[in-house]
Amino acid sequence: MFLAILIVALILRFAFLDLKLFHHDEAIHAWFSYQLLTQGTYVYDPVYHGPFLYYVTAGMFALFGDSDLVGRILPCIFGTALIPLVYCLYRMQYLSGKTAVIAGIFVAIAPEMIYFSRFLRNDVFVVFFSLLIVVAFLAWIQKGKWYYLLIAGIAAALGMCSKENMPLILVTFGLFFLYLVWSRKITLPVHWLRDAVLAFLVFAGIGCLFYSSFGAHPEVILTAGPSAIEHWLNMHNQQRIGGPPYYYLLLFVLYELPILLFAIAGVILYLRRPRGEKPVTADETPAETTDAELFERAEETESGPAPPAPVPAKKRFSFTELFRRPEPPAVMNRQEEFIRFAIYWTIIACLTYAYIGEKVPWLSLHQLVPMIFVAAYALSFAGKYTKPLMVLACAFLLVVTFHVAFTPADIAEPIVQVQNSEDLVEMMAAIDAADKVAIASDQGWPYTWYYRGDAWNKISYYGRKISEDSVLAGDFDIIMTHDGDSYESLPGYEKKTIRLSYWIDAAATGSDPGWLRYYVTRDGKFGSINTDVFTKISS
Structure with missing residues (x-):
């Protein structure tokens, strides 16, 4: 199923890739990349976002020639690569089979995902690196191998080198991580501190390399952060390209209506789920039972109900405990916690971009990716109605996709x-x-x-x-x-x-x-x- 989804995604992203002329911003990005290739000149300017796009695009121009089509190849690849990341979440049991397939289909055919995967901008890189951070971090927690956290650090660094909204995403992820640690939902690997230091050093090294133009402008390492904050605060206050707080909601109604509706249903279903139980869908098998649970059930069968568990003593806050390796947690329902995270990520992203004064359509991607997981979660409860609902949703999304991405004429669309x-x-x-x-x-x-x-x-x-x-x-x-x-x-x-x-x-x-x-x-x-x-x- 995922191979078929991947092929569809590749076709929709690569077919007629130079059908339309470059967008105004695409032409600017391509021009600076061409200047970097031909003259070796680049200095970070927050007006035009981070250096990653310019270096990798200049590399593509060096390999395959400078053209509209070549400039859009890497966005296509990164937009398609989101689907293998969804598959990784399924393999690590954070998504059920049905939920993963539905999420993969939505990533493959969502109009905004396709449109901005065929578009030379930074945002498709950022959403890829964001999801890669999640996948690599969960793999590190689950398997304890140092190189998974290193991958997460590399993804975070390249995201920081792509666009100035990456710090907001890292803060969003960091707060949920603190919740998982404090609630004992996860336990850190034995050598977590060593792994974290290594990941941070790689993160800092990559950032310094890109922002210093690989050593040509070392002074930018110190000025990049303050200049980015100053510029985007000015843009927020100025609202150069303004819009109402519900601007992105209108885009989702126009282009992603089925995903939006299913995501709303997913939040409601999650809030109404029985507390303390796994929200099992029609095609899922029950979660694994721990030895302790088996023992309690045996006791209940042989000698009556087990005595109630003792009430744990109330924990006191200790700052030092935040830096200690937590004790092994109780059994965590991975799928339930991941959907909790997807809902949290969606809500924080929607509120953040509703507040930010600069309103541009490509920022919808950062809200759409987590929203897709919540929508897929809702559809996994549809039972016999799943297939008809998916047919209707896919028909809507494909019609809109072909209109916005494959119409070789001017279209009046936001x-x-x-x-x-x-x-x-x-x-x-x-x-x-x-x-x-x-x-x-x-x-x-x-x-x-x-x-x-x-x-x-x-x-x-x-x-x-x-x-x-x-x-x-x-x-x-x-x-x-x-x-x-x-x-x-x-x-x-x-x-x-x-x-x-x-x-x-x-x-x-x-x-x-x-x-x-x-x-x-x-x-x-x-x-x-x-x-x-x-x-x-x-x-």
């Missing part, structure tokens, strides 16, 4: 945020055929990426509108200007207006015909930055 228009495909074909091109505006993106290197030689970029006499004196084949600061006409040129980049105009969509009709038809209104294109009339 998931695109600010996407470069497909009008540019025809525009760049004309530029390729021209000898001299002028950009008489500040609209250099995404041309800077698409005409990198020697290809830029045919383009004269002014960064502003220049006088009509000056632009005509250049004898350009194509002249491009911002439509808001353009020429009424130019003698000898034909004028046409195209979209440079676009987004959904939510206000226009919500006024008429209304959100309900938009939800069904996706017939939304566009907002856009437009370009006036003046093409020389051939004599």
Whole structure:
């Protein structure tokens, strides 16, 4: 089943990978990666997030050439690699077979998972490293091998080198870990302190290497943290790309409605479960019985009920006990504790990103991954209705996926945020055929990426509108200007207006015909930055 799910995920992520032009941000990330490859220059700037993306993308460009398709290969691989991590949770018995398969299917076909796995941004790396931390840490607790915690430390370091929201994720995980230790749900391996020190040293070493640009800028090691905090606090207060606290809820209703509904049901089912009992689903076998439980049952059978267990003395808080290896815990129901963790992770993530002032669609991934586990948990209770519900859910998710990821045209969807228009495909074909091109505006993106290197030689970029006499004196084949600061006409040129980049105009969509009709038809209104294109009339 997981092999089939993995194949489906690979197809949905890699098929027609360069079908659409780079998003505005993708073009910027690819450009900086290209600069790193060709000029060896990179300095961390929190505006453009961590260094990991730029180094690995530059490596891909070095191996396979610089193109849109190559730039998106690693996001595809990392987005697909979430599925083997789900399988690992099943093998370690933190997920039942049914729950694991449902979660794997949702990861494979969820529209936002697919869309942002085909997208050169940091977030798909961060969600992969986040889940890898969970899997590796649980393997360390379960098997006690030092290299599992080392893997968790490497994943945490690479996540920190990917994006500035990783500290929030580590704090979220750390608080739940303290709960597990304090409640005696887990016991640390014998050499836990040695393993932790080794993992921390590797974590710090990787962070220093990446943020210092591999030794080229060692001063950044000390300034990276404060500059990141300062920048993102400013963005939060400024709300440069703002939205209401329920912004991500609207995205889930638009793109992940079945997962959202099942996740809500999963929380309710979990809260209503019988206390102290395993929430056994229809296809699960009972949990293993300990020797102590067998002994008590035998005593009850042979000589009546066993006497009540003594009431344990109330524990006093001791700070030093936090650093002691706990005594072996009582038998822990792994599946129940993991769902408790998934619910906790979902709630904390949703509240965190609802509060943060910067609202962008790719941040929904950090809420969607744990939500998928909660949704799968709910469906494992559906019994004979599981298959019909999964068919309906998969049909919804696949229809939305094909609309947002495989429509070779501009789509009025909030998931695109600010996407470069497909009008540019025809525009760049004309530029390729021209000898001299002028950009008489500040609209250099995404041309800077698409005409990198020697290809830029045919383009004269002014960064502003220049006088009509000056632009005509250049004898350009194509002249491009911002439509808001353009020429009424130019003698000898034909004028046409195209979209440079676009987004959904939510206000226009919500006024008429209304959100309900938009939800069904996706017939939304566009907002856009437009370009006036003046093409020389051939004599």
